[in-house]
Amino acid sequence: MERYTSLLRNDGTQDRLKAMLETAVSQPELHARLVNTLARMEYVGVRKMLKARSSENLDVDGLLHVVEEATHALRLKKAALKLLGSPSGLETFSEDHTLAGAAGEGYLQAVDAACEECLVNLPEHGRTEINYLLSSAMIEIRADVFYPVYETCLQAAGAPFSVRSIQKDEEKHLAEMKVRLESLCPDWRERVEAVLPHEKMAFEAWLTAVESCFPAEPVSA
Numbered sequence: 001m002e003r004y005t006s007l008l009r010n011d012g013t014q015d016r017l018k019a020m021l022e023t024a025v026s027q028p029e030l031h032a033r034l035v036n037t038l039a040r041m042e043y044v045g046v047r048k049m050l051k052a053r054s055s056e057n058l059d060v061d062g063l064l065h066v067v068e069e070a071t072h073a074l075r076l077k078k079a080a081l082k083l084l085g086s087p088s089g090l091e092t093f094s095e096d097h098t099l100a101g102a103a104g105e106g107y108l109q110a111v112d113a114a115c116e117e118c119l120v121n122l123p124e125h126g127r128t129e130i131n132y133l134l135s136s137a138m139i140e141i142r143a144d145v146f147y148p149v150y151e152t153c154l155q156a157a158g159a160p161f162s163v164r165s166i167q168k169d170e171e172k173h174l175a176e177m178k179v180r181l182e183s184l185c186p187d188w189r190e191r192v193e194a195v196l197p198h199e200k201m202a203f204e205a206w207l208t209a210v211e212s213c214f215p216a217e218p219v220s221a
Contacts (some may be wrong), residue, residue, distance in 0.1 A: 001178055004192055004193075005144045005145055006143060009145050013200065013203060013207065016204075017146065020155070020207055023110035023214055024099070024214075025153050025157045026157065028088075028216065032089075032090060033080070033089075033097065034098075035076050036076070036093065036097055036101070037100060038076045039072075039080060039093070040073075040105065043070070043093065044104075045108060045139065048135075049065065049132065049192035052129075053132060054128070055136075060190035061176055062128075065173055068169050072111065083216040094153040099210055100210045100212070103205065106205070107206040108139065110199075110205075111198070112135045112201075112203055114138075115134045115195055116131050116133060117194050118134070118191050130181075133184065133188075134185070136177050137178065137181060137192065138176035138195055140177060141179070143170040143182075144166070144167075144174060147163050150163055151163050151164055152165060155179040
């Protein structure tokens with residue numbers, strides 16, 4: 001999977017991502033809403049996993065994946081509250097309580113839809129499980145690129161929390177997805193490469209949505 005994380009690190013979005021995160025981290029209210037968005041995205045990921053996984057395919061590792069992603073949502077929600085010191089304005093995952101929260105959820109839906117389209121030539125039986133694995137892998141690949149940049153910004157700003165443990169979990173999940181894909185979808189590499197441009201487009205759309213929430217810079221006289 002390192003090849004694909006490397007591709008995303010060099011897909012032209014890194015400087016833009018870093019600038020977006022630095023802007024958000026410098027403003028506690030914006031930052032708290034952004035962290036709440038990340039919590040919402042982790043929650044939506046859990047919701048999609050529960051819908052996609054059938055009982056006959058859910059083993060201990062699969063159940064642990066669900067638990068860990070739910071834990072990520074909880075940790076991020078608590079981090080958002082810690083930034084403001086109050087739950088006011090962060091009570092839910094609504095658009096008013098997040099920063100481009102709907103667009104963040106839209107990113108996940110777009111990746112899922114691109115994976116589903118990429119797999120239409122497979123037999124219907126088992127396709128849902130492969131779609132779960134492929135879409136999870138695509139999102140974990142992006143997470144492997146996103147969280148290190150975010151952690152660097154947090155450390156530089158002296159933020160009161162870290163995402164290093166989440167990053168470690170996502171790395172583990174990605175390795176698990178690779179093993180399962182190799183077992184169930186021998187041509188998974190070609191399918192990942194087919195979905196990558198769609199993932200990039202969806203991620204850039206989310207960046208644009210977040211950036212549009214930032215206060216406009218004052219015009220110089």
